[in-house]
Amino acid sequence: MVEERCGNCVNYSPHVYYPQVGRCLVFSTGVSESDSCDKFKRASIDELLNALGGEGSVYCTTCGATLVDEEELKAHSRNHRLAIRAVIDEAIAEEARAD
Amino acid sequence: MEGRGVSFKSDVWVDWCPGCGNYGILTAVFKAFAELKLDPSKTVIVSGIGCSGKLPHFVNVNGVHTLHGRAIPFATGIKLANPELTVVVHGGDGDLLGIGAGHFVALGRRNLDIVVILHNNGVYGLTKGQASPTLPLDAKTKALPKPNIQQAVNPIMLAVASGYTFVARSYAFEGEHLKNVIVDAVKHRGAAFVDILQPCVTFNDIFTSEYYRKRVYRLDKDPDWDPVVRKPEERISKMLKAIEKSAEWGERIPIGVFYVDSTVSTYEERLSSRLKVYPKVNPASSVIASEDLRPVVDDVKFKKIFSDLIVRVSKRV
Amino acid sequence: MGFSELSLILGGPQGSGLETSMLVLSRALAYRGYGVVADREYYSNIVGRHSYIHMSISSKRTPRSLTYPVKLLVSMDAETVFTHFKDIESGGVLFYDKDVRAKKVTEIPSIEESLRSRIARDLKALGAGEDLESVLGVLRGRGVTTIGMSFQEILRDLMKTFGIDPRSLSRYVSGIITSSAALLLGLDREALKYGFERVFAARAKLVEQNVYVADSVWRELKSYEGLLRLDYPETEFSEVLVATGNDVVAIAKIVAGLRYQSYYPITPAADESFFLEKYEVSEVDGTIVGPIVVIQTEDEIAAINSAIGASLAGVRSSTATSGPGFDLMVEGISWAGMNEAPVVITYYQRGGPSTGLPTRGSQSDLLSSAFAAHGEFAKVVLSSGDHLDAFYDTVLAFNIAEKYQLPVIHLLDKFLANSTATIPLPDLGRVRIERGLKPVPPGTYKRFNLEALISPRAPLGTPGVIMWYTGDEHDEFGHISEEPENRVRMYSKRIEKLKLVDEEVPGDLKLRVYGDEGGDFCLIGWGSVKGVALDAVDEIAKRGFRGIYVDVKMLWPFPRRELLEVLRRSGFGNVVAVEHSYGVNIADLAAMAAGVQIRKRIAKFTGRPITLSELTQALEKTLTSDVDRVVISYGG
Ligand SMILES: Cc1ncc(C[n+]2csc(CCOP(=O)(O)OP(=O)(O)O)c2C)c(N)n1
Ligand code: SF4
């Protein structure tokens, strides 16, 4: 049985750099992965497949990768932590320097 | 201007081929400038490279004969630096729509108050008659060893799509019409484009003066033709009409004004909303140093302007 | 007793608040009277790749170079520790996030594969495991103090206390690392608060929250306070500019009277134009400064050519770019040369060829800029060794361009562009705006009057005057002429102006000698190698080698006489050239222009800046052996 804490909840959106903290998609607040509440819903494969259908992609926290098809999702879901999406920090747009 | 009277004709010998449409264009420019009473020292003709590019040397106003395709960027810098100048660009079809096409589009997006005059002869005149971007598919002019396998771009459509707010066409040997179109284009505030059908006697044996004489007709003869956008809501429908009209080519070729829209802000206006003092105080009119060569920004002003980057040291005691 | 000089690295993923940390820390340090220089290293990427700031701090002056190993590594993530742990000297300190202790190097997807296997190999050789905990062990074994904090706890507390948005976490992580660095360096909390206030300016909430973070850090790390304490500052600054090279050049352009700047976005040049846009017009004490028209053009071709257009209208104009953009501008430069149009091209070099290393530095475009453009004509290439030099040289570039009516390339690089430094305020009393404008003679105006090498220049729009310009060969009026006699006179005029530049520009602005002549060696370079070269000359003196550094500031026309004089005085033996390139091309340019053979060359072309330690070693090697060429490559 998975522990009923935010880090394992399908509504937990991890910060792209500090995935131990993130955003709760239900309450739209900042939470830590060790927090918990009674709206907990396990990030099951079905939930994620559902999210993939709606959002077009899901996020693998372990790989820092964006997954766009079912096969990929299933492959990562075996040992990795998946989320509907990641929190992109505002500082990225401000500090980005590229080509 | 002292000394030179009202004539806009310079002393330089005009060296285009006899019968070239450029002569018609040059004459119309003289007449239009005279009618507009332009001050030669406040007027600049900027041209690209090609037969057409030589035009500024034949006119007694400031002339800047630039690089192949780059007349619009030069003109942009001149106009922005000194918005009091009247700036007119002359370029060939290869120049403005081939190598310089990106700049052509960019000027439309900016709607800067510049006139662009296209010498549309269907060929690369000065490099001896290769196909230009306005030569239709399958056309085989006499200098081409084989028929053209690239399609033509429609200059009017491109100008409308790019955002020019005055778009017209005339014919090099329709003197009075051409002069009037140029006058209107200069008077227009914003980016104006004039496509001039220009016979090239030496290399283009398809689009000859005979060809055009038979086909061109004047849009203003049609009482229902109204190209003017009077309120922004009309913009799309007038644009579509202009585009549709510009597709007419072959037995009948329309000349005249296709599109006019004065409801769009000019680049100068957009700039002055940011710079406030512009165009009254502009790059050319503003002071940068004192008589004794010192910069306007002295130590005191420096600290005020750049206070965000200055740290006043406060060591611990 | 503390440290009079100290270097440190702050590292983390791109866009994780690193930039903010550097801004805060450099302002806090400057406030307390320390000198700072900080280089910014980053990948061409928006999210996720490792980036870092390499900073030198001094209690005596603004440091001139970066050096390894560092005393302090402040890491935001595990990747930073894996990448830089070898750079910490024994007795140094590592600050890290406790929550990622179990992270293995093999589990970090953003590390490039070759680097990952190199790190894994290194760890194996040290007999350590692949996780961060093992690295901590290795470091402790080397006498490094490792200090961990749980970022998660602090962030969680912030979310609970202030309800902050997880999208702005980086602002607080940056608070954690700046606070810990400040604490270790012995900076006080008031100075730190000053840093927050300057950087967050109007956002009072952010200041309050970051002060709260600082308090938590102070509470938790109290026992480490001042572990790397800096000496009491002996600098004489009362006010300093804290700015990047891009900022300084933009500021200088405003002082110089720039009125038109065109650009097409490219790293590392675009920030300069952004800065100019921000300060495009200001009103101080009733005086309007500006306006500057800053325009983002459709490409670099339009950028250079519209700048030339603005110049014809009589205004000071320029464009800023890097290698790929410069290549597109070359035809325009030829036109400017042909038409004697003053224009300044600020050229920030980066690693080529092609897009190469788009966010890394280089000096590999020396020959390309000195010899750019077809035909022969006068063109000047200037370089600058540091921020303050870049300020004065920017003004000089406009003065030369206008006085001699020619294009000037101001050749800088990414190292200068993106490094932040404490800079003494420039002395504006020294600055002169020399436009070379002479009254237009009466009678019919001839733009290209042949009576003198420099013809009277009237702007387009001058009342009662008309003129012509053309890229074709032309007569005095600017009309096309292919007549041979005129050709000879016009063509020579345009080239011979360069002699005037060579004769009239003071030697000190062309080439500068640092150190006492008559020693054992002469190190020669240009541009951003200046700081590290000066430090290396000092450093190697401690090992018994006395020498000078020759900073070639005017690269074209090459200061032939000046260089020959220096070499004559110091003997032609043991001349060593250094450059961020493969070829060390300044040596070839000197050979061509001054006929001197420089065999010994130190090259670095990894895109990372030359550091003091590696340059000193390389220099020693060239001086003590018959090795002619040393390639250095330190830095991640
Ligand atoms: C960069 C560059 N490429 C090529 C040329 C050669 N060139 C000179 S004129 C010309 C074409 C001119 O054709 P167009 O613009 O239609 O002008 P026209 O001569 O027909 O008036 C070309 C390709 C050039 N001057 N510059
Ligand atoms: S080549 Fe054609 S366009 Fe050029 S001058 Fe002759 S006729 Fe005119």
Ligand SMILES: [Mg+2]
């Ligand atoms: Mg043509």
Ligand SMILES: [Zn+2]
């Ligand atoms: Zn995965």
